[in-house]
Amino acid sequence: MPTSDLLPLVLLLAAVAYGLAFIRSRAVAMPLGGIRNLKALPVYYAARAALWCAIPALIVLGAWATFEGKVIQDMVMASLPAELAPQSAGQASLTLSQISNLAAGKLDPAMVPEGISGAATLLQELREQSSRFKALLVILIAVLGGTFAWTRIAPHINARKSVERTLQRLFFVSAAVAILTTIGIVFSVIFETVRFFGKVPVTEFLFGTNWSPQTALRADQVGSEGAFGIIPLFTGTLMISAIALLIAVPVGLLSAVYLSEYASGPVRSVVKPLLEMLAGVPTVVYGFFAALTVAPFIRDLALMLGLEASSQSALAAGLVMGIMIIPFVSSLSDDVINAVPRSLRDGSLALGATQSETMKNVIFPAALPGIMGGILLAASRAIGETMIVVMAAGLAANLTANPLDSVTTVTVQIVTLLTGDQEFDSAKTLAAFALGMVLFMVTLLLNVIALKIVRKYREQYD
Amino acid sequence: MPEADLIKAPIERPADTVIEEGKTVGVPFSDDPKFQLRNVEVFYGETRAIKNISLDIARNEVIAFIGPSGCGKSTFLRCLNRMNDSIENCRIKGSLLLDGQDIYDPKRDVVELRARVGMVFQKPNPFPKSIYDNVAYGPRIHGLANRKSDLDDIVENSLRKAGLWNEVKDRLDAMATGMSGGQQQRLCIARAIAVSPEVVLMDEPCSALDPIATARIEELIAELSESYTIVIVTHSMQQAARVSNRTAYFHLGHLVEVNDTSKVFTMPEHELTESYITGRFG
Numbered sequence: 001m002p003t004s005d006l007l008p009l010v011l012l013l014a015a016v017a018y019g020l021a022f023i024r025s026r027a028v029a030m031p032l033g034g035i036r037n038l039k040a041l042p043v044y045y046a047a048r049a050a051l052w053c054a055i056p057a058l059i060v061l062g063a064w065a066t067f068e069g070k071v072i073q074d075m076v077m078a079s080l081p082a083e084l085a086p087q088s089a090g091q092a093s094l095t096l097s098q099i100s101n102l103a104a105g106k107l108d109p110a111m112v113p114e115g116i117s118g119a120a121t122l123l124q125e126l127r128e129q130s131s132r133f134k135a136l137l138v139i140l141i142a143v144l145g146g147t148f149a150w151t152r153i154a155p156h157i158n159a160r161k162s163v164e165r166t167l168q169r170l171f172f173v174s175a176a177v178a179i180l181t182t183i184g185i186v187f188s189v190i191f192e193t194v195r196f197f198g199k200v201p202v203t204e205f206l207f208g209t210n211w212s213p214q215t216a217l218r219a220d221q222v223g224s225e226g227a228f229g230i231i232p233l234f235t236g237t238l239m240i241s242a243i244a245l246l247i248a249v250p251v252g253l254l255s256a257v258y259l260s261e262y263a264s265g266p267v268r269s270v271v272k273p274l275l276e277m278l279a280g281v282p283t284v285v286y287g288f289f290a291a292l293t294v295a296p297f298i299r300d301l302a303l304m305l306g307l308e309a310s311s312q313s314a315l316a317a318g319l320v321m322g323i324m325i326i327p328f329v330s331s332l333s334d335d336v337i338n339a340v341p342r343s344l345r346d347g348s349l350a351l352g353a354t355q356s357e358t359m360k361n362v363i364f365p366a367a368l369p370g371i372m373g374g375i376l377l378a379a380s381r382a383i384g385e386t387m388i389v390v391m392a393a394g395l396a397a398n399l400t401a402n403p404l405d406s407v408t409t410v411t412v413q414i415v416t417l418l419t420g421d422q423e424f425d426s427a428k429t430l431a432a433f434a435l436g437m438v439l440f441m442v443t444l445l446l447n448v449i450a451l452k453i454v455r456k457y458r459e460q461y462d
Numbered sequence: 463m464p465e466a467d468l469i470k471a472p473i474e475r476p477a478d479t480v481i482e483e484g485k486t487v488g489v490p491f492s493d494d495p496k497f498q499l500r501n502v503e504v505f506y507g508e509t510r511a512i513k514n515i516s517l518d519i520a521r522n523e524v525i526a527f528i529g530p531s532g533c534g535k536s537t538f539l540r541c542l543n544r545m546n547d548s549i550e551n552c553r554i555k556g557s558l559l560l561d562g563q564d565i566y567d568p569k570r571d572v573v574e575l576r577a578r579v580g581m582v583f584q585k586p587n588p589f590p591k592s593i594y595d596n597v598a599y600g601p602r603i604h605g606l607a608n609r610k611s612d613l614d615d616i617v618e619n620s621l622r623k624a625g626l627w628n629e630v631k632d633r634l635d636a637m638a639t640g641m642s643g644g645q646q647q648r649l650c651i652a653r654a655i656a657v658s659p660e661v662v663l664m665d666e667p668c669s670a671l672d673p674i675a676t677a678r679i680e681e682l683i684a685e686l687s688e689s690y691t692i693v694i695v696t697h698s699m700q701q702a703a704r705v706s707n708r709t710a711y712f713h714l715g716h717l718v719e720v721n722d723t724s725k726v727f728t729m730p731e732h733e734l735t736e737s738y739i740t741g742r743f744g
Contacts, residue, residue: 343585346545347587347588347650347653348589349548350545350580350583351654352576352604365590
């Protein structure tokens with residue numbers, strides 16, 4: 001029986017255990033004069049039975065499924081005759097895939113040596129045995145667990161405590177999964193970054209002004225030394241992000257002020273979701289909007305004014321990205337402006353201040369830390385954005401301050417370094433991890449600053 | 463009501479007492495009115511919160527609005543400087559005159575009105591700024607000081623009048639939100655009088671304060687009554703008795719009785735007023 005069938009079966013058994021335990025705990029309670037004579041409510045006895053039934057069985061199932069393949073593989077390889085035993089790792093994986101293809105019937109037995117077909121038969125047998133044992137063991141454990149919990153349904157045993165404790169652990173495990181994943185990502189990036197710095201010096205990477213990551217694949221290939229200076233990428237990222245923020249911050253803030261202070265209820269309830277929808281448009285849609293509509297428009301406009309302009313420009317990408325991050329600024333600012341207590345507003349109005357004076361002198365300063373948090377969030381989003389830049393700003397790593405030139409960003413380069421057929425140990429591909437690491441540090445720093453500001457904001461008027 | 467019934471039902475509410483709409487016993491009118499309010503009605507959506515109230519508020523008097531919760535006294539107070547404007551669905555009918563001029567005239571400048579009719583709120587609401595900036599807020603908005611030294615004088619005078627100067631003169635740059643509740647409320651009073659209003663509205667100014675701070679504010683009201691018209695909403699009948707010249711009793715949106723404070727608390731004319739001040743309900 002395959003794992004995919006065992007899983008629902010275990011859950012079904014747990015449900016049965018739940019039902020039976022529920023009925024039994026009521027039956028135990030009734031002669032005593034009602035469920036108030038039990039230490040815990042029947043649902044707790046039932047839940048404990050279900051947990052006892054499911055959790056050990058699932059753990060065993062998980063462990064078995066994890067190690068099954070490896071153990072069977074080792075046993076099969078050990079069974080091979082000496083002359084067929086693989087000499088290298090590459091050979092071993094070739095032999096293994098031959099065996100498993102043969103076992104799956106994808107390969108004609110006549111085409112392979114005798115020993116291999118024997119191993120394939122063994123593989124098939126072992127798999128069947130393993131599957132059978134696994135099913136038996138899991139069902140047995142589930143039933144035993146359920147039975148154990150069943151025997152522990154008694155008025156003096158408090159099931160509530162153990163259920164609470166188990167749930168607490170379950171929540172902890174869920175939280176740990178997210179944290180461990182993050183740590184895993186960070187470590188994998190760090191590991192590759194260190195390898196990259198073994199090939200390219202840190203100083204050249206951080207302070208070089210030339211980015212051209214093409215390295216020679218073969219010794220006889222012409223040119224392509226490869227240059228890994230990230231300065232052009234960072235200026236590109238900064239320029240596009242700055243243009244985006246230049247659009248998003250004023251527009252977002254002013255629309256937040258309008259929404260929170262001036263718009264009537266019905267208007268607000270329509271406009272706010274519409275504005276937030278901007279954040280829901282897929283970035284690739286923004287990308288072709290930028291590349292096909294905005295960028296040519298900017299080029300034509302620049303030519304009309306007698307300026308030199310590339311058909312892909314930082315300005316086009318920045319403008320469209322600015323539109324995209326408006327809701328980050330407006331929505332968060334709207335929330336913090338609304339969080340400013342009404343009493344402050346009334347106090348200012350009662351002194352004869354107009355609505356805009358109240359906004360400027362009282363509400364805005366009080367909400368400023370929260371607004372800053374929103375802006376920083378928008379900035380992290382802008383720095384991490386890729387798709388719009390790929391499509392609208394180009395790939396050329398120009399070190400320029402002219403927004404009409406085409407530029408490229410850190411994220412775009414990561415994408416181009418890792419797409420297509422690549423060697424995974426060349427400086428070129430490893431550079432992507434180093435870029436990712438730097439980007440991660442920058443956005444982490446921004447998030448820390450944002451968190452600090454938000455925390456300070458909380459202390460303001462409580 | 464026979465004596466025996468009262469003992470059986472000590473907190474009986476005289477809900478069956480019929481209030482005649484627009485009929486106020488006592489002396490609601492004055493020869494020298496600051497405010498002339500006639501047939502005032504306030505609606506929140508469909509709910510009629512204030513039902514046909516007519517009242518004069520005399521120049522330089524202290525008038526107290528009392529009544530059970532939800533009787534409309536705060537709503538009525540907030541009509542006097544149009545603080546109800548910012549509440550959606552709120553409509554006001556009737557004639558409200560300040561020195562003979564309509565408060566709700568569409569051409570009326572609300573900024574100018576509120577400069578003349580200041581307000582102190584239930585909960586102290588200093589701005590999260592320095593003590594100095596809080597008091598200077600109004601004068602700055604209205605352009606009352608041409609020089610920094612003028613502004614300094616206004617701030618000092620206002621804080622002196624509010625009895626706060628000696629406590630804060632060495633730390634005018636400190637955050638106002640770091641002061642005690644009583645100090646904050648006196649700061650709010652200083653802030654209100656810094657724009658030299660003619661009227662000060664106070665919406666339960668002591669309900670968030672301890673007895674000592676309350677006593678301090680009540681002293682202050684007595685001092686301020688020499689130069690300002692003061693309208694105070696209060697839940698404390700003792701406070702009304704201590705600080706006001708006249709007392710108005712509100713009930714379910716009606717103005718039931720207006721009389722000299724001493725009369726209201728010794729010989730109320732209306733049976734609802736009597737029930738309220740003797741503590742039978744409210």
